[in-house]
Amino acid sequence: MLGLAKKPLNEKTSWTSRLKAGLTRTRGALGGGLGALLGRRKVDAALFEDLETALLTADCGVDATAALLASLRTRARNESIEDGAALKEALREALVALLAPLERKLEIAPKKPFVIMVAGVNGSGKTTSIGKLTKWLQSQNKSVLLAAGDTFRAAAREQLVAWGERNGVTVVGKADGDPGAVVFDAIQAARARGVDVVVADTAGRLPTQLHLMEEIKKVKRVAAKALEDAPHEVLLVLDANTGQNALAQVNAFNEAIGLTGLVLTKLDGTAKGGVVAAIATAHAAALPLLFVGVGENVDDLRPFSAREFVEGLVD
Secondary structure, three states: OOOOOOOOOOHHHHHHHHHHHHOHHHHHHOOOOHHHHHOOOEOOHHHHHHHHHHHHHOOOOHHHHHHHHHHHHHHHHHOOOOEHHHHHHHHHHHHHHHHHHHOOOOOOOOOOOEEEEEEOOOOOOHHHHHHHHHHHHHHOOOOEEEEEEOOOOOOHHHHHHHHHHHHOOEEEOOOOOOHHHHHHHHHHHHHHHOOOEEEEEEOOOOOOOHHHHHHHHHHHHHHHHHOOOOOOEEEEEEEHHHOOHHHHHHHHHHHHHOOOEEEEEOHHHOOOOOHHHHHHHHHOOOOOEEEEEOOOOOOOEEEOOHHHHHHHHOO
């Protein structure tokens, strides 16, 4: 594995700034920024109606919006909150409480290799996220091997090989190969070389493509034959631009292959970042949001933090 450069002292500040910049469009959907929406306005029915519209526009979803507004109305009544600035702080804390259950750090078990299977529809940023995840794993002092299991999409293997070269890791794959066989070979290679983590790419597919969903089920079964209990993590990459459709993807893939976590990409290109609240309302108990992506740089995929996310969302 390549040597790791020392992290700059202001790395956390830099990430917080990038996250806030990435959420600019979503903040805009929230009434041009909640500061502009709330300001010093009187807390009344009209303000709650405007806030409801802003939350729905940011794609928080009906259920999450209703839960947040109910919490705010109760707190405003119990604490005699009368101005918008105080209500904004209450909203910030309500969002943190809602999103906090999504937090879970990706823990790599001592068993070698630790196998991570990555799924997602075409265009979700799946292969790019694998490259960035590899970089993050290396920052945790883990060696990584990549399995090019997306044998359906043209140039998918080449894209993964490029990320492998960028990160200095081996990529196992062959053109037009069987996805299951590729993953099997990758796990065997990792065992022989003492590699810590195998990250397996899979072909992008829509939940309605039943034959391809059966194929990804097969890849998971083959991984278990190559190594007991593998894959240890099954992650779904979601494009934040899809908004509420992300929930349908989560449900379909979870039913098919039993997801263990989510990765949300492209937050910097959408006003729909509020979908995190919708995900929390629907899936927080079972499916953590492990990583969020806010840019094209290799370091723009980081572990999800509810408080950091809310700080970027609520100005």
